[in-house]
Amino acid sequence: MAIAADFRICPTTGLKVHLPAERLIKANAVVAVVFLAIGGLFGLLVALTRWQAVHLLPADWFYLALTAHGLDVLLVWIIFFEIAVLYFASAVLLNSRIAAPKVGWAAFWMMLIGALTVNVAVLQGASSVMFTSYVPMQAAPHFYLGLIVFAVGALLGCGVFFGTLVIAKEEKTYEGSLPLVTFGALTAAIIAVFTIASGAIILIPTFLWSVGLVSHIDTLMYKLVWWAMGHSSQQINVSAHVAVWYAIAALVLGAKPISEKISRLAFLFYILFLQLASAHHLLADPGLSSEWKIFNTSYAMYLAVLGSLIHGMTVPGSIEAAQRAKGYTKGWFEWLRKAPWGNPAFAGMFLSLVMFGFIGGISGVVLGTEQINLMMHNTLYVPGHFHGTVVAGTTLAFMALTYLLIPLIFRRHVMFPKLAQLQPYLFGIGVLGISVFMMGAGTLGVSRRHWDISFADAALSFDYPPTAFLLMGLNGIAALFAALGGLIYVIVVVSSVFFGKRVEGKIELGSGAGAVAKYGSAGTLKIPGTAVLVTVFFTCFVLYYFVNWKYLSELWPMR
Amino acid sequence: MALTPPESRVWWKEPIAKVELTWVIVAFLWGLVMFFMMVYWHVAGEQNLSNEAYRVDPQAFSKKTQAMVDQYTVAKRKSRQGEREFPVVAPPPGTDVYLIARLWEWWPILQLQKGQRYRMHIASLDWLHGFSLQPVNINLQVHPGYEMVFTLTPRDKGEFTIVCNEFCGIGHHGMLGKILVVD
Numbered sequence: 001m002a003i004a005a006d007f008r009i010c011p012t013t014g015l016k017v018h019l020p021a022e023r024l025i026k027a028n029a030v031v032a033v034v035f036l037a038i039g040g041l042f043g044l045l046v047a048l049t050r051w052q053a054v055h056l057l058p059a060d061w062f063y064l065a066l067t068a069h070g071l072d073v074l075l076v077w078i079i080f081f082e083i084a085v086l087y088f089a090s091a092v093l094l095n096s097r098i099a100a101p102k103v104g105w106a107a108f109w110m111m112l113i114g115a116l117t118v119n120v121a122v123l124q125g126a127s128s129v130m131f132t133s134y135v136p137m138q139a140a141p142h143f144y145l146g147l148i149v150f151a152v153g154a155l156l157g158c159g160v161f162f163g164t165l166v167i168a169k170e171e172k173t174y175e176g177s178l179p180l181v182t183f184g185a186l187t188a189a190i191i192a193v194f195t196i197a198s199g200a201i202i203l204i205p206t207f208l209w210s211v212g213l214v215s216h217i218d219t220l221m222y223k224l225v226w227w228a229m230g231h232s233s234q235q236i237n238v239s240a241h242v243a244v245w246y247a248i249a250a251l252v253l254g255a256k257p258i259s260e261k262i263s264r265l266a267f268l269f270y271i272l273f274l275q276l277a278s279a280h281h282l283l284a285d286p287g288l289s290s291e292w293k294i295f296n297t298s299y300a301m302y303l304a305v306l307g308s309l310i311h312g313m314t315v316p317g318s319i320e321a322a323q324r325a326k327g328y329t330k331g332w333f334e335w336l337r338k339a340p341w342g343n344p345a346f347a348g349m350f351l352s353l354v355m356f357g358f359i360g361g362i363s364g365v366v367l368g369t370e371q372i373n374l375m376m377h378n379t380l381y382v383p384g385h386f387h388g389t390v391v392a393g394t395t396l397a398f399m400a401l402t403y404l405l406i407p408l409i410f411r412r413h414v415m416f417p418k419l420a421q422l423q424p425y426l427f428g429i430g431v432l433g434i435s436v437f438m439m440g441a442g443t444l445g446v447s448r449r450h451w452d453i454s455f456a457d458a459a460l461s462f463d464y465p466p467t468a469f470l471l472m473g474l475n476g477i478a479a480l481f482a483a484l485g486g487l488i489y490v491i492v493v494v495s496s497v498f499f500g501k502r503v504e505g506k507i508e509l510g511s512g513a514g515a516v517a518k519y520g521s522a523g524t525l526k527i528p529g530t531a532v533l534v535t536v537f538f539t540c541f542v543l544y545y546f547v548n549w550k551y552l553s554e555l556w557p558m559r
Numbered sequence: 560m561a562l563t564p565p566e567s568r569v570w571w572k573e574p575i576a577k578v579e580l581t582w583v584i585v586a587f588l589w590g591l592v593m594f595f596m597m598v599y600w601h602v603a604g605e606q607n608l609s610n611e612a613y614r615v616d617p618q619a620f621s622k623k624t625q626a627m628v629d630q631y632t633v634a635k636r637k638s639r640q641g642e643r644e645f646p647v648v649a650p651p652p653g654t655d656v657y658l659i660a661r662l663w664e665w666w667p668i669l670q671l672q673k674g675q676r677y678r679m680h681i682a683s684l685d686w687l688h689g690f691s692l693q694p695v696n697i698n699l700q701v702h703p704g705y706e707m708v709f710t711l712t713p714r715d716k717g718e719f720t721i722v723c724n725e726f727c728g729i730g731h732h733g734m735l736g737k738i739l740v741v742d
Contacts, residue, residue, distance in 0.1 A: 013562075059729060093562055130726050134687050136703065137728065176564040219687055219702045246561035256560045259579055260570040285700040286612035286707035294597045302590030309586040313579065318561075370597045371606055377698040378689045378724040445696040447689070447724035451732040458733035459638035459664065460645075462693065462720040525576040534582060538589070545593065549600075556695055557605040557712040 011506045021091035021098035025084045025409055027108055032080035037490045039072025044483040051476030052454060052469050059451045063128040066449060070131030074390060076115045081398045082240050083157040089185035090164035096173040099163025107156035114150025117142050130449060135217045144207035155196045158189045180257050184243025187267040188236045194275055195236060198228035220287050227278035235274035237390060241397035245315045248349040251404055251509050252340060255322035258525060263314050269307035273299040283373035297368045305365055312357045317530040332529040348400025348424035352393055359435045360388030362541050372548050381442025388435040396428060399489050407507050412500030420492045427485025433478025441471040609709040617684040620706060624657035628667050636668055655680060660688035660701045662728060665721045665736020673716050673740050682706040689725030698724060713740040
């Protein structure tokens, strides 16, 4: 049972915070940020190498850095931070003690040891197999082993989260249904279980193969099952960062979901359909039928996309409703103009929302269209797309949340507030550039994971169009912006956490935080600004979608 | 708010605002449009990846390719460094055309006629490779042990390059091939 001495009452939110939970949140968040710094540095090296005029790294180091970049940011940073979010959304938001903190620490250490093992394997040089580690290219056995240990750790972390939900229900630490943010976190955790199971199914035999106990792994089977982990894990991110959007809107503006029912339904769509996304990576592969590809790539008729489209309206809609309730009612957009743009938590969250939708979302659907994929598969369009989702969407949202976790959980004031204010914009602009320029280069055919697009040493000669080289240069410049934004983030977070002034008493989170009780009945809800934004978004989506079909129709006929 | 349990215990009975419901319906219908667009393109469109593929033994595939090369080689092209020669092979329109992906080349060089149909067979002999035809920008995944078969009709004249766009080791960025399209 919980001991009262293990709790403190948060003076700002009134929540009962379980101290063992708080310690776990801190540990996971700090390690996450460290790996973001390492992985981000590798990313910068990659971008500077692909900037043909700079061409920083030699080939072997380039492929090594690219492998490490993918692993450290896409896997380690994001999952560590997500575990912190899970503990926050369960123990803290539900006023509950955390289930089995010792298991939580076991999870933490397993993830850390796994992550370090993988990094060692990659840095030793014999495991430059990319994040995807497609067979029959073989990495050192401890590369796979590290991943497995990391995944099992993450699974334990999910178990602690589920256990905490059960305890909170049992001990009646909250009334009624789960908060929406916790519901979103639950979505993420459920998808995580599926993801990690898929990872185990493919990585354990691959590990056995690397030590010689299994003779052959089919390449198509590997890709199919690996991506059941690889893509589903991105859906954990989507669920988690959408939950974070709702959380930040609530903490900073007191926003309340415009309809609990619709928002929860949208999360439910994620659970039911997101797992089909493995197909996105197999659209240009032999051996799978078009029926299979179409059904799976569209998440059974775009029902998971529908979930994101819904959140894309309900998140800004709830912000608009909250702002209007506070009196920002002039015209369509006073609520948006007068939003707390100087608050890095809000700024990061809103940039994340807009860029995830316009850049990551639209490009993802287009890229995942069975036939259109023929023009984009394995080109730089693919990393362009997923930097729009995972970096502009997830990473920026997590960064934004950090500015609230520092005062609420670490109980320190954010140091260098001016730099922190600038940070989301700097990082956001950088990531926007990275995404758009890589997608542009991909449209011109430039290959991803490629050291030298001038083909200087090749037996035959070839040149990509000059525009492609220009775009790669711009991508390098954008990466410098993003890296600077990332560096500021790491400096602000690390110095605040260790040297920041301690928070005493209640703090101000945003411009007039505090719950907005009611927006009035559904019939009187007015969110015209959001309706305009959604209309603009939808128009872009439809136009871009059909423009790509037009491009496709100009390709050489094939069937 | 989103951080606390819903204020109304029976939140699932709350009415939905009109603007929100409208968007849900529009988005759902748009999903159907996008879904059926892919189906429609299989009926009416000209660019679809075939569903034809076979399991193949690398040696058998290599043999078939060699037979084609022996029969239809029309020229040789020296590598840039001059140490190697690639056969330029011109199979007649309508026939089977074989293309090997291996570390780190596409072999042989193909010479096709504009506007004619060819039955392409592509397979890898070793690792995963990516067939990326430039500047047309057709991109396919090539697996070892799987022979992908599809019909291709070159629409433009000129020299086209096959870039490998699946990472396949340290020589990956030098892995090129050619398709020459003549009248």
